[in-house]
Amino acid sequence: xxKKLLYILFFLTIxxxxxxxxxxxxxxxxxxxVPFANIIFKGSTKGTISDENGRFYLESPNNYSELxxxxxxxxxKVVAISSDNYELEIVLExxxxxxKEVMVYSGRIKKKNNPAIDILKKIWAxxxxxxxxxxxxxxxxxxxxxxxxxxxxxxxxxxxKVFEGMEMVFDQIDTSKITGKVFLPIFINESVYxxxxxxxxxxxxxxxxxxxxxxxxxxxxxxxxxxxxLYVDFDIYDNYLLxxxxxxxxxxxxxxxxxxxxxxxxxxxxxxxxCFNILFYPRRKNELTFKxxxxxxxxxxxxxxxxxxxxxxxxxxxVKDIYIEQEYxxxxxxxxxxxxxxxxxxxxxxxxxxxxxxxxxRTTLFDxxxxxxxxxxxxxxxxxQDNEEMYNQPDEFWDKNRQEELTxxxxxxxxxxxxxxxxxRFQQINTIGEILxxxxxxxxxxxxxxxxxxxxxxxxxEGLRLKAGARTYFSQxxxxxxxxxxxxxxxxxxxKYGIEGKYLFNGRDRWVLSxxxxxxIEQLGVSLTTANEVLERSFATTSIFTRGDNSxxxxxDLTNFKVSVEPVKNLDLRLGTTYKTLESADPARFNVDYYxxxxxxxxSIEQVDVSFAVQYTPKRKAYGFGxxxxxxxxxxxxxxxxxxxxxxxxxxxxxxxxxxxxxxxEQPMQLGLFGRLTSTFEIGKTINPVPLQLLNIxxxxxxxxxxxxxxxxxxxxxxxxxxxxxxxxxxxxxxxxFAKIPWVRDLQWREIIGIRGVVGGISxxxxxxxxxxxxxxxxxxxxxxxxxxIGNIFKLLRVDFEYRGSYRDRPGATNFAVKIGLGxxx
Numbered sequence: 001x002x003k004k005l006l007y008i009l010f011f012l013t014i015x016x017x018x019x020x021x022x023x024x025x026x027x028x029x030x031x032x033x034v035p036f037a038n039i040i041f042k043g044s045t046k047g048t049i050s051d052e053n054g055r056f057y058l059e060s061p062n063n064y065s066e067l068x069x070x071x072x073x074x075x076x077k078v079v080a081i082s083s084d085n086y087e088l089e090i091v092l093e094x095x096x097x098x099x100k101e102v103m104v105y106s107g108r109i110k111k112k113n114n115p116a117i118d119i120l121k122k123i124w125a126x127x128x129x130x131x132x133x134x135x136x137x138x139x140x141x142x143x144x145x146x147x148x149x150x151x152x153x154x155x156x157x158x159x160x161k162v163f164e165g166m167e168m169v170f171d172q173i174d175t176s177k178i179t180g181k182v183f184l185p186i187f188i189n190e191s192v193y194x195x196x197x198x199x200x201x202x203x204x205x206x207x208x209x210x211x212x213x214x215x216x217x218x219x220x221x222x223x224x225x226x227x228x229x230l231y232v233d234f235d236i237y238d239n240y241l242l243x244x245x246x247x248x249x250x251x252x253x254x255x256x257x258x259x260x261x262x263x264x265x266x267x268x269x270x271x272x273x274x275c276f277n278i279l280f281y282p283r284r285k286n287e288l289t290f291k292x293x294x295x296x297x298x299x300x301x302x303x304x305x306x307x308x309x310x311x312x313x314x315x316x317x318x319v320k321d322i323y324i325e326q327e328y329x330x331x332x333x334x335x336x337x338x339x340x341x342x343x344x345x346x347x348x349x350x351x352x353x354x355x356x357x358x359x360x361x362r363t364t365l366f367d368x369x370x371x372x373x374x375x376x377x378x379x380x381x382x383x384x385q386d387n388e389e390m391y392n393q394p395d396e397f398w399d400k401n402r403q404e405e406l407t408x409x410x411x412x413x414x415x416x417x418x419x420x421x422x423x424x425r426f427q428q429i430n431t432i433g434e435i436l437x438x439x440x441x442x443x444x445x446x447x448x449x450x451x452x453x454x455x456x457x458x459x460x461x462e463g464l465r466l467k468a469g470a471r472t473y474f475s476q477x478x479x480x481x482x483x484x485x486x487x488x489x490x491x492x493x494x495x496k497y498g499i500e501g502k503y504l505f506n507g508r509d510r511w512v513l514s515x516x517x518x519x520x521i522e523q524l525g526v527s528l529t530t531a532n533e534v535l536e537r538s539f540a541t542t543s544i545f546t547r548g549d550n551s552x553x554x555x556x557d558l559t560n561f562k563v564s565v566e567p568v569k570n571l572d573l574r575l576g577t578t579y580k581t582l583e584s585a586d587p588a589r590f591n592v593d594y595y596x597x598x599x600x601x602x603x604s605i606e607q608v609d610v611s612f613a614v615q616y617t618p619k620r621k622a623y624g625f626g627x628x629x630x631x632x633x634x635x636x637x638x639x640x641x642x643x644x645x646x647x648x649x650x651x652x653x654x655x656x657x658x659x660x661x662x663x664x665x666e667q668p669m670q671l672g673l674f675g676r677l678t679s680t681f682e683i684g685k686t687i688n689p690v691p692l693q694l695l696n697i698x699x700x701x702x703x704x705x706x707x708x709x710x711x712x713x714x715x716x717x718x719x720x721x722x723x724x725x726x727x728x729x730x731x732x733x734x735x736x737x738f739a740k741i742p743w744v745r746d747l748q749w750r751e752i753i754g755i756r757g758v759v760g761g762i763s764x765x766x767x768x769x770x771x772x773x774x775x776x777x778x779x780x781x782x783x784x785x786x787x788x789x790i791g792n793i794f795k796l797l798r799v800d801f802e803y804r805g806s807y808r809d810r811p812g813a814t815n816f817a818v819k820i821g822l823g824x825x826x
Contacts, residue, residue: 020064022081023180024088026054026071034071034092036281036291038265042066042078045268045305049279049291052312057180072109072263109261116262116278122301124254127237130302131328131337135371136200142193142207142366143403147410149183149359151176151346176359178323178344183359185413188215192401196379204380211393211401215413236306236326240672244316244826245636246734247670248288251280251308259289259673267298270305271330274298286313286739288673290324302336304328315735315748317795317826320357321346331369340365365403382569388477388625440471448473460551461521461585462489477626479504483535487520492585496520500534504627510566512627517559521585524554525697525717526710528682528726529641529664534560546702547814552716553585554592554693570622572615579652581606582693593771594691596655601771605691608654613643639666647690658688674736675750680709680728689765692772696721698758698779706789706800706819711756713785713804713814720776724760732791750791752800757784783807796822 026037033054040047041064050056058067067090070076074092081088111117132138175182190213197205234241239253249259256262259282266277275295282289292308303326310322322345329339341364348357435441440450448471457465469485472478484499500516516534562576583604584590593603619637622629641664649657662684669677684696698721700714701707708730733751738744762778770776789800798821808815 019059019061020081021057021059021175021180022067022088023057024055024090026050026056026069026090026092028074028092029094034074036279037069037071037074037092038263038279038293039067039069042068045270045277045295047293048307049281049293049309051291051309057178059177059180070265109263111257114262114264116264117257119264119276119278119296119301120252120256120262123237123252123296123303126301127252130237130300131335132197133199134335137196137198137372137374139194139196139370139373139375140366141368141401141403142195142364143401144191144193145361145363145410146189147185147359147361147363147413148187149185149361150356151179151181151183151359152354152356153182153184176344179321179346185409186358188410188413189213190398190402196375198380206380206382209390211390211397213391213393213398236303240670242670243310243322244319245676246288246314246316246826247672248290248310248314249673251290251292251294251306252303256280259283259287265293268295270295273304273330275304280308282311285311286315286735286745287311288314288316288734292324297336300336302328304330304336315739315750315792317748317792318347318349319345319826320348320350320355337369338366363404367403391477440473442473446472446474459521459523459553460549460589461492461553462494463491465489475626476624476630479507479627481627485535489521492521498535502627507625510564512564514562514564515560519557520555521553522556523550523552523716524556524582524693526699526701528684528696528699528724529643529662534558547704547817548702548715549589550702550716551586551589553590555581555583555585557581570617570620572617574611574613574615576611578609578611579607579654580609591771591773592692595769595771602655605693606653606655607694608648608651609645610648611643611645613641616640636668638668639664641665647688647694656688656690656694658686658690658694660684660686671731675731675733677729677731678708680726682726683724685723689763689769690722691769692717692720692774695762695766696724696760698724698726698760698783704819706787706798706802706821711758711783711785712787712800712802712819713817714783715812715814717774718777718810719758719760719779719783720762720774721760721778722762722766724758726756726758728754728756730754735792748792748795752789752791752798753787754789755784755786755805757782757805759783779807781806791821792825796824798823 020041022039026034026039028034033050035050035052035054037050037054037056038047039050039056039058041058041060041062043066044060044062044064046058046060048056048058065080065082067079067081067088068076069079069090069092071092074094077090077092079088079090109116190211192210192212193207194210195205195207197203232242234243236250237252238250239255240247241250242248249255251260253259260280261283263279264276265279268275268277275297277293277295279293281291289311290308291311292306294306294308295304296302297304305325305327307323307325309324310316310319312321316322323343325340325342326338327340328336331337341362343362345360346357347360348355431441435450435452438448438450439453440448441452443449450469450471454469455467457467459465465487467485467487469483471483472481480501480503482499482501485497487496488494489496496519498516498518498520500514500518502512502514504510504512514534518534558578558580560576560578562574564572564574566572581604582592584592587603591603593601596602617637617639620631622631624630641662643660643662645660645662647656647658647660648654663682665681667679669679671677686694686696697717698714698719699710700716700718701710701712702715706712708728731753733753735745735748735750737751738747738749758779759782760778761780762776767776784805785802786805787800787802789798791798793799800819800821802817802819804813804815807813
């Protein structure tokens, strides 16, 4: 063992003085493990629950000499302990007076005449009469701390070449009070908020960030945004609790007795309030449930303390453990307010006990509650925050506003990462992390190269395509940003380019000006609703693996000027004008000719459009106040988008006068324990005749990868419309069905079903001006397709079996296909 590790272990041992740490396993007479046993330090309310394998870890800063272990069907056992017992085996004896039905430790507890469920019913009756719900208006201070730690630190890891030149980081290692594992803090983020809320109609809750501080990664907006979205606020009294986009059944849910076993185990005074202790654990395996216990008041039936662990066989990727702890303070004899909320997650590649991973911890504290103070309506409305000072508060501010002091190793994180900024190896690791998180490589101050993942592509016109892009990036809150790229196709031997600049000239209402131009090859018609983003390109243009003919590409030369404003948080208004020319990229293989007003055939389009769009994304959380911001909870909120486009003939030789109206609505919805349903609805109409490339093409997908917004069995330009209605429905059961099948449940696959359809028409006027080699066919009798999929294969892969439901007899129709998808999902 090297000197560094001996040094660390010596100081860890010194730190144990005045503490009690106990680790072991609970078994029965036959040596079988006893899961969900209740373990507490005798004479205290400090305890834990054994896991599915009967193992446990318990720690306290105080000295205790005895451990009390109990479970339904067994005699309570008191075990003598010292300050550091790490391999205890506690054998429980079968209870003499217990009912036969509950002698089996994994069996179900009867609901009838169960005093724990009687108490639970009183909790339900009182839950809206506790805490903040008792007041018309409220306000309080909130302090939030997010920390990430490498865990299972050992000598082998410390000697790894990755840490060469960074040995000083191991000065900060500590042991987890939850698992007893050695960990190394690597990141900390602190925030201070002021919250204003009201329970009278209309109910509002507005949290204003006062300050934010990061260790070492202050400019990595993508990383900070990702860390923020890992943890969302929740109410323990709700039926379901959302973690990592999964809905877990709350132990206080009205559906709880159908999901959990409850046992009344103890009663005691806590802060001069007589409380009952109730143990809970799941009735079935492979469901999104917890095990743990809570203390509840005997008069108000409000929760005083609760701790719970997610069951290890819950179907959540990359997560080995979730631990939650909440403490409530008694404001007076009848009001219990949340005082401290603590969540710890063990992120790891597998479930093995010795596997190395990362602890993610969030600590939230609440203080300075004030009630029924009347405030102007502005206090309760969510507002855009553009105060740069919040990211630059001095140390004196943090010393005053932290509701609990940083631990010694947390203080050390700031010092350590300040030192590491100048270490070459750390800079290399940091660069890799930034590329994976944002897609860009910071190759010099103020300039990023990327997106790196679109450097290589292929299509039938360009052949092999190479692309080099860059953007300005001085900080996450830049008020202006320029992006651009240069691409080259080896088959057509042509250069393509795109460049766009944005400027934020009013941060309060987010007035943004943008100007951009692009000259490139594009696969048009792969999206019904368009937002006229200058640099946005279809993946169909550069997908290396495709089926069928992929030559229906167009040359596009586009210039766009746009003004956007956000007068209300998450309500985005956009006004823009576009000049573009469109023509076939290869007229010999893809003819887009049309008849002009003189009856002559034309092969290119010049067009000037003016457009107005409104996008509303309620409950979205955006971070930063620069011209570009990151969204932390993307995919959890609905999106409404409506646009009007007016084609103006005659301006700069513009060819067509037309109107286009479009509406788009996407709604993700958690259906309790039955998974997530995502619905997408689109409707649109184009008024006045226009050629093919200005019509509404039903989006096909000729790649081998599934895409939720496309029709996977359609070819490009198979259906052409000037009016349409489209609906996509997809439901992910999150393993609910597979969990009931032996052998399959251990694979943790997830079942996916979906159906999508479109109905539309094409006017005779549009058919009359068509001179292309595309015969206009509209899905007047509804085109639809459906699919069954298996997701979470190796935690990354998805396979879908796609079936065409109508128009199966069309020449060359694809009636069945197998498609794959890749993604990082919890």
